[in-house]
Amino acid sequence: MPRIEFDNVSKRYTPTTHAVKNLTFAIENGSFLCVLGPSGCGKSSTLRMLAGLESITEGEIRVDGKRYNELKAQSRDFAMVFENYALYPHLDVYGNLAMPLATRRLPRREIARRVGEIAETLQITEHLRKRPRQLSGGQRQRVGLGRAIIRDTRTFLMDEPLGHMEAYLRQQLRTEIRRLHEELGATTFYITHDQEEAAAISDQIVVMSDGRLQQAGDLLTLLDNPVNKFVAEFIGNLPISIIPAAVASNFGVPELIVGGARMPLPENRASLIESSISSGGSKLEVGVRPGDIELFEDSAPNRLPLSVTVVEPLGDSAVVVADGPAGRLRATVPADTAPPPGKSVHAEFDPSRLLLFDEAGINIFRTA
Numbered sequence: 020m021p022r023i024e025f026d027n028v029s030k031r032y033t034p035t036t037h038a039v040k041n042l043t044f045a046i047e048n049g050s051f052l053c054v055l056g057p058s059g060c061g062k063s064s065t066l067r068m069l070a071g072l073e074s075i076t077e078g079e080i081r082v083d084g085k086r087y088n089e090l091k092a093q094s095r096d097f098a099m100v101f102e103n104y105a106l107y108p109h110l111d112v113y114g115n116l117a118m119p120l121a122t123r124r125l126p127r128r129e130i131a132r133r134v135g136e137i138a139e140t141l142q143i144t145e146h147l148r149k150r151p152r153q154l155s156g157g158q159r160q161r162v163g164l165g166r167a168i169i170r171d172t173r174t175f176l177m178d179e180p181l182g183h184m185e186a187y188l189r190q191q192l193r194t195e196i197r198r199l200h201e202e203l204g205a206t207t208f209y210i211t212h213d214q215e216e217a218a219a220i221s222d223q224i225v226v227m228s229d230g231r232l233q234q235a236g237d238l239l240t241l242l243d244n245p246v247n248k249f250v251a252e253f254i255g256n257l258p259i260s261i262i263p264a265a266v267a268s269n270f271g272v273p274e275l276i277v278g279g280a281r282m283p284l285p286e287n288r289a290s291l292i293e294s295s296i297s298s299g300g301s302k303l304e305v306g307v308r309p310g311d312i313e314l315f316e317d318s319a320p321n322r323l324p325l326s327v328t329v330v331e332p333l334g335d336s337a338v339v340v341a342d343g344p345a346g347r348l349r350a351t352v353p354a355d356t357a358p359p360p361g362k363s364v365h366a367e368f369d370p371s372r373l374l375l376f377d378e379a380g381i382n383i384f385r386t387a
Contacts, residue, residue: 070099280322311373
């Protein structure tokens with residue numbers, strides 16, 4: 020299966036519209052890579068350049084070492100699924116699914132067998148004789164997905180393929196996409212804005228923002244070891260709390276000052292910020308995820324005083340939103356221990372889980 024390389028790839032639509040900027044990464048043979056990022060970050064332009072649907076302004080795309088910049092889209096042997104369906108309106112569902120096989124002149128019996136299998140998997144058997152205009156958005160997306168996966172191809176390119184589907188069907192089909200990927204041993208390039216979806220099906224996640232690659236890794240790496248503040252804020256089912264902080268020296272040992280609370284650091288983290296200590300302390304920001312905050316009734320030098328403003332139930336747990344001298348924090352606690360709004364509490368952070376951002380937004384605590 021192919022290895023795909025982006026080597027310093029850029030895309031400009033106009034002199035002032037720079038959609039993709041100096042993108043460099045590789046998709047290993049047979050791996051499943053998700054590109055994750057907000058709307059307008061350049062992820063679809065990246066896929067379209069790989070597919071041959073957009074020209075490359077600068078840099079080079081290689082597949083198994085072969086330059087693909089000038090290769091026509093129809094010569095790339097990629098199976099593609101897009102969010103906007105791209106179905107043949109004059110053909111029924113059966114015809115749309117059968118088209119990739121008919122163009123290869125497979126026997127009719129084989130075509131019928133494979134169309135039947137795909138239709139059953141995607142739960143569209145009863146719609147095989149309908150035209151696209153007679154289908155719902157989710158049903159059309161299933162047909163588009165089926166038309167791609169029915170092919171025996173080496174590479175799948177998928178741009179938000181599950182975007183119009185119901186939640187239960189998205190979960191079912193992402194499992195089917197992953198199963199198919201492993202069964203075929205294909206290389207898959209998948210675009211999504213849903214981090215849960217990316218984590219469930221991918222081997223590696225590439226996070227993009229403003230046309231640039233921010234970080235690549237699995238979900239745990241992106242959660243626990245983000246390269247910068249953008250990745251820390253973008254990744255995570257519950258928002259991370261980011262509040263002002265400073266670094267001070269306590270008998271030569273660095274510690275964090277957050278809203279008046281003094282927080283000693285583990286030795287490995289203290290050593291990472293020794294160069295940040297100055298005579299007046301360094302202005303920084305601390306990032307802490309809701310699950311890494313513990314709430315107490317009693318005060319302590321390393322605890323931050325807060326007043327609970329909102330409690331958001333999440334079933335067995337609850338998110339406590341509280342305000343204090345450093346700003347707003349969110350903490351996850353068992354639902355039966357959640358303090359009521361108006362209650363005074365004190366927050367203690369897990370120092371081994373803190374993130375620390377400098378003025379440029381770089382995570383000082385990031386490890387290689």
